[in-house]
Amino acid sequence: MAVTFSHYVELFTDWVVPACSPALLERLPLRKPVDILERPLLAIEWARDHRSPPTWSEWAASIGAKYRTTSGEVAFSLSSAAIDAAINGRGFVLAQLSMTRDHISSGRLVVPFNLPLRLPHPYFLAWDRSALQKPHGAELRAWIVSVANRQEAQHSGLRRADSP
Numbered sequence: 001m002a003v004t005f006s007h008y009v010e011l012f013t014d015w016v017v018p019a020c021s022p023a024l025l026e027r028l029p030l031r032k033p034v035d036i037l038e039r040p041l042l043a044i045e046w047a048r049d050h051r052s053p054p055t056w057s058e059w060a061a062s063i064g065a066k067y068r069t070t071s072g073e074v075a076f077s078l079s080s081a082a083i084d085a086a087i088n089g090r091g092f093v094l095a096q097l098s099m100t101r102d103h104i105s106s107g108r109l110v111v112p113f114n115l116p117l118r119l120p121h122p123y124f125l126a127w128d129r130s131a132l133q134k135p136h137g138a139e140l141r142a143w144i145v146s147v148a149n150r151q152e153a154q155h156s157g158l159r160r161a162d163s164p
Contacts, residue, residue: 007126013118016094018059019094020091020112037060040092042074042082042090042093043074044094053119063115080099097116123148
């Protein structure tokens, strides 16, 4: 039985950036953004539809480069596994900022070039009207929206690679 939600709110739209461990960057230094495409790349196998996050090919196109798939690219079915591999020095990952902000802030991951790509669609919170009548339902919704607002504010300083 499909659940239909009568109410929803847009939370935020995430971004991806090429990120790696400081040790990898020290071992394989970069001179320019296109050099990333010659390093070990970690991909995430998303369901390919119109809502999929950007791929290495799309990131390459955003910087005016061509991307040639190599046998060296390692694909993961979970973004968290790809992020962990990047932290452990296995390669570059197109990291979702919402999932990696703490890793970047702590220095476990570095973003050598601030060239983000915006995800094609935002995250939403959806609920049935009766959820707000439950104890703390409205407070929970307000808290989730406030966290999302902070997330969106943190993203506002990014150079918008998808804008002219």
